[in-house]
Amino acid sequence: MSNIYGVAGHPIGHSLSPVIHNMLFEYYNIDAVYEKFDIAPQDFENTMDIMWKQGVKGINVTIPHKVKALETVDCLEPFALSVRSVNTIRFDGNKTYGYNTDGIGFIKALEKAGQSVENRKIAILGAGGAVNSVAKICMLKGAENVTIFARNIEKAQIVAEKVGTSCAILNEYKNYDYDIIVNATPVGMFPNTEECVIDEIKSGVFAFDLIYNPEKTSFMKLAEKCGSKAENGLWMLIYQAFEAFKIWQGINPDEIIAEKIYKRLNEVLNEK
Numbered sequence: 001m002s003n004i005y006g007v008a009g010h011p012i013g014h015s016l017s018p019v020i021h022n023m024l025f026e027y028y029n030i031d032a033v034y035e036k037f038d039i040a041p042q043d044f045e046n047t048m049d050i051m052w053k054q055g056v057k058g059i060n061v062t063i064p065h066k067v068k069a070l071e072t073v074d075c076l077e078p079f080a081l082s083v084r085s086v087n088t089i090r091f092d093g094n095k096t097y098g099y100n101t102d103g104i105g106f107i108k109a110l111e112k113a114g115q116s117v118e119n120r121k122i123a124i125l126g127a128g129g130a131v132n133s134v135a136k137i138c139m140l141k142g143a144e145n146v147t148i149f150a151r152n153i154e155k156a157q158i159v160a161e162k163v164g165t166s167c168a169i170l171n172e173y174k175n176y177d178y179d180i181i182v183n184a185t186p187v188g189m190f191p192n193t194e195e196c197v198i199d200e201i202k203s204g205v206f207a208f209d210l211i212y213n214p215e216k217t218s219f220m221k222l223a224e225k226c227g228s229k230a231e232n233g234l235w236m237l238i239y240q241a242f243e244a245f246k247i248w249q250g251i252n253p254d255e256i257i258a259e260k261i262y263k264r265l266n267e268v269l270n271e272k
């Protein structure tokens with residue numbers, strides 16, 4: 001029987017993770033399937049236990065289960081512990097292991113775009129779940145400084161304190177110097193594609209939108225209009241999945257399958 005992997009969320013219908021992982025299984029000739037599991041918050045812990053006992057090998061975890069997953073696993077890798085959030089579970093023998101691959105996915109996506117956070121000033125818009133990983137990895141990878149800008153300053157302060165960065169109210173970003181600006185809010189995501197969380201971006205910086213639907217977001221259009229380069233979050237999605245695949249299979253996916261997956265995901269997104 002094929003090994004079973006999957007993604008647990010609520011809701012989960014929109015997830016592109018099965019496309020990525022099932023293409024990886026096929027490419028590397030691995031006898032496994034990757035499915036979506038819609039699990040209500042109150043059922044998460046029990047369902048993970050049942051899955052483990054039934055021989056499921058690994059689960060990706062998405063909204064709203066990332067904190068519950070942290071509390072559920074036996075062992076945590078340091079990054080997941082530091083951001084208090086788990087997006088990948090490995091079921092192994094007598095123990096369950098929790099990881100968070102969002103940060104490394106973000107860094108690899110930046111590298112793919114020819115960017116590095118080292119010695120650079122980073123402005124992050126938003127103070128939600130994704131910001132924890134993005135802000136923390138920027139600090140760990142040697143950013144000169146990281147500032148979290150959010151409409152709710154209390155939330156920004158909680159995240160900033162947790163990951164060791166500074167923070168300010170959203171519109172203050174205009175008074176700060178930055179080399180890379182990251183949109184980590186859902187503003188501009190399909191179907192509200194005309195919306196943008198800010199109205200100006202400095203010239204000559206790099207703008208990264210965590211959103212990947214639409215392919216060119218309002219935030220990216222604004223950056224280009226202001227004379228800056230921009231990229232969407234699709235490579236981040238791919239690379240966080242590749243890190244999970246590496247944890248489960250011990251294989252680092254190559255660039256040939258990466259490009260095939262990128263093309264396929266864009267086709268799927270355009271079909272929607």
Ligand code: NAP
Nearest residue numbers: 126127128129130131151152184185186187210233236237
């Ligand atoms: P989240 O936990 O819901 O946080 C969203 C953040 O955006 C909150 O700080 C929220 O502020 C803020 N926000 C929402 N609407 C806003 C508005 N109109 N103006 C200003 N701020 C606003 O979401 P998340 O999990 O961090 O995800 C954020 C985005 O990143 C989503 O679009 C998600 O799809 C994307 N994402 C992409 C990847 C990838 O691999 N590419 C990975 C993770 C996330 P309040 O708290 O005040 O509401």
